[in-house]
Amino acid sequence: MNQIIKFGEDVEGYNIPVLNEREIRASAGILFLFMLISLMMILFKGDFLMIKYMITIFLTDFIIRVFVNPKFSPSLIIGRLIVRNQVPEYVGAKQKRFAWMIGVVLGTIMFIFLVIVNAFSPITGITCLICLIFLFFESVFGICLGCKFYTMIYKEKAQHCPGEVCDKKSKQDIQKTSMAQILIVFGLIAYIFLAVYFFNDNFSKKPYDLFGIGNTTQTK
Numbered sequence: 001m002n003q004i005i006k007f008g009e010d011v012e013g014y015n016i017p018v019l020n021e022r023e024i025r026a027s028a029g030i031l032f033l034f035m036l037i038s039l040m041m042i043l044f045k046g047d048f049l050m051i052k053y054m055i056t057i058f059l060t061d062f063i064i065r066v067f068v069n070p071k072f073s074p075s076l077i078i079g080r081l082i083v084r085n086q087v088p089e090y091v092g093a094k095q096k097r098f099a100w101m102i103g104v105v106l107g108t109i110m111f112i113f114l115v116i117v118n119a120f121s122p123i124t125g126i127t128c129l130i131c132l133i134f135l136f137f138e139s140v141f142g143i144c145l146g147c148k149f150y151t152m153i154y155k156e157k158a159q160h161c162p163g164e165v166c167d168k169k170s171k172q173d174i175q176k177t178s179m180a181q182i183l184i185v186f187g188l189i190a191y192i193f194l195a196v197y198f199f200n201d202n203f204s205k206k207p208y209d210l211f212g213i214g215n216t217t218q219t220k
Contacts, residue, residue: 006069008093018090019070021142026079029139031058035132051128052115058131059107065100091144098154099134099146106131 008017035058038051057074065073070093106127113124137143 004069006071007066007097008070011090014090017093019093019096020080020083021089021091022083022086023076023079024091024096025139025142026082027073027075028135030075030078031061032132032135032139035128035135039128039132048114048120055107055110055114059104059111062100062103062107066097066104070096095147095150096144098150099144102146102149103131103134106134 006017008019011018034054035051038054041047041050061073061075064070065076070076109127110124110131113119113121134145137145
């Protein structure tokens with residue numbers, strides 16, 4: 001029974017239970033993709049069906065992670081299959097559990113309002129947006145925003161964070177950003193504003209069918 005109801009894996013060389021960050025990121029990417037598609041269905045078609053299914057799946061998946069065992073989470077299993085040939089990157093399980101508890105709370109709020117009550121409001125919109133931001137940062141940047149709150153609430157130091165960001169150490173040269181690079185980023189922002197100012201009218205025009213294929217199809 002202890003092997004079923006358990007949070008984290010016992011790995012040689014680590015004195016605390018850990019999880020594989022690579023499969024967590026893969027799982028977050030999968031959930032983010034389908035949640036985003038669901039929101040697009042709402043925005044462009046007014047169809048709430050897919051988001052209701054996704055919220056139900058999301059909440060169920062996170063309940064299994066937190067209260068049963070991450071090994072039995074369907075999305076984490078799929079993530080494990082996707083990254084099975086990659087070298088594991090181990091992270092502390094304790095801060096991940098706290099972060100996923102936040103996911104359970106957010107998922108419960110969305111489930112109650114959208115699935116049970118069958119109503120949408122700014123509450124559901126903001127909650128969905130927060131979930132998307134959390135999933136996006138995890139999958140794209142490898143940054144666990146929920147883990148940041150763990151260190152703020154609990155006085156104990158989190159161990160084995162993704163990229164070892166918990167460890168205070170000097171950056172390597174390849175991690176440092178020069179002033180020239182910062183200026184390039186600001187230059188890109190200025191470039192975008194100038195492009196909008198000078199070319200917005202041209203960019204707003206709908207492209208025409210170069211080969212007339214669409215017109216031929218409509219004629220038939």
